[in-house]
Amino acid sequence: MEIFLSEMEREKPTRGVPKWSAVAVKVINSNSEKKVAEQFMAEVASIGRTYHINLVRLYGFCFDPTMRALVYEYVENGSLDRLLFGENKATNDQWGKFEEIAVGTAKGIAYLHEECRQRIIHYDIKPANVLLDAVFSPKLADFGLAKLCNRDSTQVPVTGFRGTPGYAAPELWKPYPVTCKCDVYSFGMLLFEMVGRRRNHDASLSETRQWLPRWTWEMFEKNELPEMLSLCGIKETNIESRENVHGGYVVCSVFT
Incomplete structure (x- = not known):
């Protein structure tokens, strides 16, 4: 070549x-x-x-x-991180495309966990590692931290910290058993940023809103997600579909 x-x-x-x-x-x-x-x-x-x-x-x-x-x-449209937070970041009118990106990313993770001969744990799911092709179809990238494991293994031995702070599951930096579900947690963190259209942590906001996952959970418990989505600048026409995704990432980050 x-x-x-x-x-x-x-x-x-x-x-x-x-x-x-x-x-x-x-x-x-x-x-x-x-x-x-x-x-x-x-x-x-x-x-x-x-x-x-x-x-x-x-x-x-x-x-x-x-x-x-x-x-x-070669993946033409760069990373999801750039689409979310770059100079020419996407608008609310492109929410339908974000739904497709979320579903495609989930399919890629499911393939690694369930369809490979040996299960592959990525360990570093985040917007910067989701690349977008010419039609904005997502492709998981950067497998430098990935690990192969037997499909019948319930736990995976890990030495040292893996992943990126803010996306990595707690068991990767605490003495808890590690499974492929750590990727599911990271995917939940990615969904928070996709729906909120902001970083998970923003020190410029009021204390109750700085850590997006905690704020989301509090609003979820109070059944006030529509109000929260409006505060994130989401149009009323997109609120129903984003509520569905919100429910998904709450499940990813809490019940893994």
């Missing part, structure tokens, strides 16, 4: 263009510490075993003393 690389900062994806298609090439500094090398191999071992429309596709990789690189399909 002939790939042309642009000038880039190492360890960050760049765009390469072979003759038949565009690809994204993630180059990792060959002098990186052992942990980075382990994440590289974890990414190859996990995503290399999968094929699903809602997972980014790995075309190949290079692992030698002078070059470590992963060759992925």
Whole structure:
């Protein structure tokens, strides 16, 4: 495969263009510490075993003393994080597209947990790791923290903290048993940000509204979700569908 690389900062994806298609090439500094090398191999071992429309596709990789690189399909519209919080973030009129992104992301997670020969736990579900193709179909990416486990295993041994603070399930940083449900919790945190159209923590707001999951739960218990959604700037025409998603992420984050 002939790939042309642009000038880039190492360890960050760049765009390469072979003759038949565009690809994204993630180059990792060959002098990186052992942990980075382990994440590289974890990414190859996990995503290399999968094929699903809602997972980014790995075309190949290079692992030698002078070059470590992963060759992925190129996903045109960047990350969900950029769509939610970037300069050209989406509007309320595009809520239907967000519903499709949420469903597609859930299908990708379900495939990893239930349809692979060995269950794959991603450990880092968050908007930055959900990429969007030309028609905004979601694709889970960044499997550097992923772990393969037997389908009949009820618990997974974990050494050290995994995931991203604010999205990682409590059992990943407390002495609790870890299962694939930690991905479900993280998916719930992702849904909070999709529906609220804000970061889960915003110190600029009043104390009761700073931590979005807690505020949502309090409003849910008081049966006041419509009022909360209005405060988030959601149009009345979208409130019913967003209430349904709210119920879903409350279940993800509380009952996992």
